[in-house]
Amino acid sequence: MNRTPRDRDEEGRARSARPRDGLGRPLPYGVEGVPRQPEGVVRTPAQTLREAQRLLDAGMPFHAHEVFEDAWKSGPAEERELWQGLAQLAVGLTHAARGNAAGGARLLLRGAVRIAGQPDPYGIDIGGLVRWARALAARADTVTDASDEAPRLLAS
Template sequence: MARDQPSDRDRDAAGRARNARPRDASGRPLPYGATGVPRDDDEDEELAPDEVFARAQELLDADRPFDAHDVLEGAWKAAPEDERLLWKGLAQLAVGLTHEQRGNARGAASLLRRGAGTAAEAPEAAARHGVDLTALAGWAAAREESGPDAPGLVLRRR
C-alpha cells in the first residue's frame, strides 16, 4: 500500500491505529461482531503508582493477565527512568501469565524468568513501591515449575 493511500485499519479518535476487534479473556482477537471481554478504554490514562498496582492486581485476581499487562505497560512507558525496569519486569510477568493462559508453557516460563530478572534490576524502585523482589522471584520460579497450580501473582504486599 502506498503511504499516501488511506488505511483500512481501525483507528481511535486521535487517528492512532487501534484494533477494534473484540478480544477474549486472554487478549486474543475475536471476529468482528463477536462478544468479547469488556475492555478498559482508559489505556492512555496515566495512573499514579498506587492506582496502577490496585488496578493491575484487580485484573490479575480476575484472571485477566492480558489486561493487567496493558495497565503495567502504561506505567512502564510513563515512569521516570529509574523505575522503568521495575514496571517493565512486572508487565513481563503479566505477559508470562497470558502465555500460560493461552497454553504456551515454554513462552510463559521464558517470560516469567525474564520478568523477575528485569524487575530485580530496579531494587530501589521496588523498595520505594513495596515490591518484594525476593518473593517475586520465588513466585516466578514456583509458577514456572507448577504452572497454574501455583498461587497467583501478588505484585506487592500491603
C-alpha cells in the same frame, strides 16, 4: 490479494477494534468481549498496583500488563525496569494460561530477572514475585486458569 483495511486510531496507528477475551485473545467481530483497558492512563504507583492486582485476580493478566505498560511509559525513567518487569510477568502468565508454556516460561523468567534487586518504594513484594515467577515458569505447562495463579503484588 484482497485485504481488509486495518482498524486505525485518530492518529492513524493500527488498533484492532476486535473484541478480546480475558486473556487478550481476539474474538470474532460482533461477539461481546471483555472491555479493553484504556491506553495512556496516568496513575499513581498505588493506583497502578491496585488496578493490576484487581485484573490479575480476575484472571485478566493481559489487561494487567497494559496497566503496567502505562506506568512504564508515564513514570520516571529510573522506574522503567521495575514496571517493564512487572508487565513481563503479567504477559508470561497470559501466555502460560493460553497454553503457550514455553513462551510463558521465557517471559516469566525474563520478568523475574528484570525486577530482581530493583529498589521498591511502593511495597511491592519483589522477592515473592521472583520466587512466584520462577516456580510458575517451571510448571507453565500446567496453567489452566490465570486467576488461580495470580501473584500477590504487595508484601503483606
